[in-house]
Amino acid sequence: MRQRDTKGVSPASDDGLLLKLELCSDPKLLCVVRGALERLTEVFGFSPPDRRSVTRAVDEALTNIMRHAYNGRTDQPIEVYCRRVRPRVSESADGFEILLCDQGPAVDPSKLRGRRLDEIKPGGLGLHFIRQSMDAVEYQREGNTNQFRLVKYLQPSTQSRSS
């Protein structure tokens, strides 16, 4: 339990980790993750709107992994790490970091963009929701793993909210 694993992410109780979830890529499990995140963000100290924002961002990021990284296959592995991070220089309070890991093919970062919002059409909203909800959103390829890193600070700076 206490050793660092190959992904450089340490298990429960080291290094600010609050919760780790492992699930398969079945959309039926999305509500389970939301159920955990709604409570965890409350325990962490977020306001009700911020709890909904973080839960929504994680839900949409998982949806994207299921649809795009795994092409709808429901039996593929997903890991979700939730941890407390120290404030950045520009932030006054702790942050809540979610790291989502999948084993799908590498993502072309230039494809990670939502559509323009001035059309009325279905789809292309997920990344908008994620970026609008979080203070930091990053994608990284580590070995065979796609890592999406989402961070929200307890008292987000006004500048990071205007995205």
Add this chain to the structure above:
Amino acid sequence: MRQRDTKGVSPASDDGLLLKLELCSDPKLLCVVRGALERLTEVFGFSPPDRRSVTRAVDEALTNIMRHAYNGRTDQPIEVYCRRVRPRVSESADGFEILLCDQGPAVDPSKLRGRRLDEIKPGGLGLHFIRQSMDAVEYQREGNTNQFRLVKYLQPSTQSRSS
């Protein structure tokens, strides 16, 4: 992700695993696990009373680990595996298995007993709740790990409910 780990429990998507949770032994996280279990038991197909029973049993088992295995220390590791198990001969439907793992000292199984219920006094209720809620409850020591295994079947036999 796909190899069996040292505890003989396989990670997400192998072997019926629905969800794995890793958390530290902080009572503040109990509500997070309940949030996940309430939804997971619903997805699994349990009736509302059975969802509450399973969620309660897991919550009480975690509470016992935090209090007795870890003596109230809040930074110790706990793992929770939720998996689908095939019906036993005596059962007609699939079962929901929860395996709770902690790294506390080995438990003397003779101490795993609740108090008599005919007194009015606080404490000593957790194991009763767990046994009354589940169809199977087992304790096992595996290496340095305590494993509590709880199972509930989708259509529990009447005999197993009368405990």
Add this chain to the structure above:
Amino acid sequence: MQISARHTDNTTIFDVTGDIDLANSPEVRKALLREVREKRTPRVVMNLSKVRYIDSSGVASLVEGLKASRDVNSRFILFGLSPSAREVLQLSRLLKIFEVYDNEDQALSS
């Protein structure tokens, strides 16, 4: 998620219970498009008062319903939006595109 329909006059009311997400938004989409395109119901009303959460795929299903109803010149109405459902339409800049009411009475007398 459960979806069931009530029919009155020229109107169908869909009562939805539970979250709308990737696991069930195709079902919502199907029910909506059947009602709007095939049955040509003049007014389709979504009762969302028992829906706590709608994800982007759920929003997409609602947008498809709206577009289909525009195609056939019928009405498509939402009511009973939770805080989260309201937020998600706001984030999509769709809150002003949909006909949204607070409750069933207002939706039906509109």
Add this chain to the structure above:
Amino acid sequence: MQISARHTDNTTIFDVTGDIDLANSPEVRKALLREVREKRTPRVVMNLSKVRYIDSSGVASLVEGLKASRDVNSRFILFGLSPSAREVLQLSRLLKIFEVYDNEDQALSS
């Protein structure tokens, strides 16, 4: 979990919001024992209508409140039990030991 108190006549009503579990049952216990033992309030009423879940440590706190109130000859009353709270008292064989009412009116007129 939040706990706050309302005082009327000889009665204190505790309004509890959120689950009662190991993380906060000591807080409930402390509030109850202060009210019963130190303040000697003749009637202490727990409003549990906003409590969805009570664990065994929460039940233990309620039992302590009940025992303390028996010691000083005061009354200790519960109302607004959720299905889960009711089940947990039933499993503990305590449902008949406590004074339990459906709502505040019944609890106060008892």
